[in-house]
Amino acid sequence: MGQHMENVFIAWSGNYELATCVAAQLEKRGFHAIVGGGAPHDMYIGVQVQTQMNACAYAVILAQKKPDITDHAEFSDNVMFEWGYLISRLPSKNVFVFLIDTGERELPSDLIGSWIIPVERGEADNEELSLDIANQFEIEIQSLDKLEILSRWKEMKSAIKRHEARRRYSDYEIAQFSLFSLKSAYYHDEMPSFYQALSNMSTATGTLGAVIELTQAIASIFINTANLARPLEIEDYFELTTALSQPFEDRVEEDDLRQWAQILRYDAISLCNIMVASGESEEEKAFYYEESLTWGRKTLEAIEANIAETPENEFFADLMKSYQYRNQAKAYHELGEVDEAKECLTLAVKNRERFYFQYRRAYPEDSVLRSKLSQEYYLSLLESAKYEDNPLERRKIVATVKKLMRSWKEDFERQQALFEMVRKAYDALTV
Numbered sequence: 247m248g249q250h251m252e253n254v255f256i257a258w259s260g261n262y263e264l265a266t267c268v269a270a271q272l273e274k275r276g277f278h279a280i281v282g283g284g285a286p287h288d289m290y291i292g293v294q295v296q297t298q299m300n301a302c303a304y305a306v307i308l309a310q311k312k313p314d315i316t317d318h319a320e321f322s323d324n325v326m327f328e329w330g331y332l333i334s335r336l337p338s339k340n341v342f343v344f345l346i347d348t349g350e351r352e353l354p355s356d357l358i359g360s361w362i363i364p365v366e367r368g369e370a371d372n373e374e375l376s377l378d379i380a381n382q383f384e385i386e387i388q389s390l391d392k393l394e395i396l397s398r399w400k401e402m403k404s405a406i407k408r409h410e411a412r413r414r415y416s417d418y419e420i421a422q423f424s425l426f427s428l429k430s431a432y433y434h435d436e437m438p439s440f441y442q443a444l445s446n447m448s449t450a451t452g453t454l455g456a457v458i459e460l461t462q463a464i465a466s467i468f469i470n471t472a473n474l475a476r477p478l479e480i481e482d483y484f485e486l487t488t489a490l491s492q493p494f495e496d497r498v499e500e501d502d503l504r505q506w507a508q509i510l511r512y513d514a515i516s517l518c519n520i521m522v523a524s525g526e527s528e529e530e531k532a533f534y535y536e537e538s539l540t541w542g543r544k545t546l547e548a549i550e551a552n553i554a555e556t557p558e559n560e561f562f563a564d565l566m567k568s569y570q571y572r573n574q575a576k577a578y579h580e581l582g583e584v585d586e587a588k589e590c591l592t593l594a595v596k597n598r599e600r601f602y603f604q605y606r607r608a609y610p611e612d613s614v615l616r617s618k619l620s621q622e623y624y625l626s627l628l629e630s631a632k633y634e635d636n637p638l639e640r641r642k643i644v645a646t647v648k649k650l651m652r653s654w655k656e657d658f659e660r661q662q663a664l665f666e667m668v669r670k671a672y673d674a675l676t677v
Contacts, residue, residue, distance in 0.1 A: 256280065264346075264375060299328065299332060304336070344364075397605075403443060406427070493508075506552065519535070561601055574590040598622060624650055
């Protein structure tokens, strides 16, 4: 795992030596650990502690009950204040509570629901216990689930917009929100406002700065093509491919995020070539399609390498592979290589199907994205049908999509009828 250099506040309750050991372990892992307050003999630390907590993106609470309490968990007043303050200020997933020799059932009901894990000291000394705590913390804050980021578009957009004014999330989290919300911005047709939100963080440096620059470059492809509805102008092509030739990922510190920065950069260069080719002369088209295939192969190789190392990325990888295979199919088709085009479309359908049904199971409440993904999946089915040799299979695909199109048409007509009612009511009040 790469170096985060994020601030981590450590709250302690009668275990100052353990807190300092945990801080030392976190420092070894590249975090900046801040042990709350000072040594136990310090008298006035209220303002100091609040300042410390406000400066942190994560918190570790070492909750150890008072030694004279046996039948329930009772902690020092200081740690209770810090615990409450932290869970009100930070996202719940950024607050890690370790119950030292205390069961979760002993907690007051209003504290249950945070990220909590009981830790039995046993024969372990502070060094050994702090090692276990630091290891668990590091595991838990590794890469966020990419499908979850896709599903929480409004929250992600808000976090990005407000990051400079209110830092509720770490720079590392905002970097992930930015890079993996690209598809959400595309699906919701909000790429220009997404780009502007990123521009408000243009002074960011390090990992976040690199990710913002890369994300803006990719977003520009969608903006300059009206969400891929028109060809990319040659002037924009040269500007964007020059920008995307920079290895942004070399400035990204965390391994998985660095790999995906590279994957999405390669994929964007491939997409630039696809989008410019359709607007160029016949002699030049072949060059751009070949370039798209070259970068597309690099994209797929990088994806497979990432999945081998991080299998939990499999479903997000399906989404990216589905786009890449579809683009490759278009390039092969334009180059007259029918067998290759057919094979790529088959793979595009396979990957889109896997991603669509997985997303539908995992996020049934996200009707907007489910609808978009459904349309893309059935579009890929239709595109593959033209290469289908079996007439019965072709008719089956056409019949399935025809039924869906009927329901989409009914939904559209209902929306149109509602719009007309609103328009008439508006006209009646304004004439």
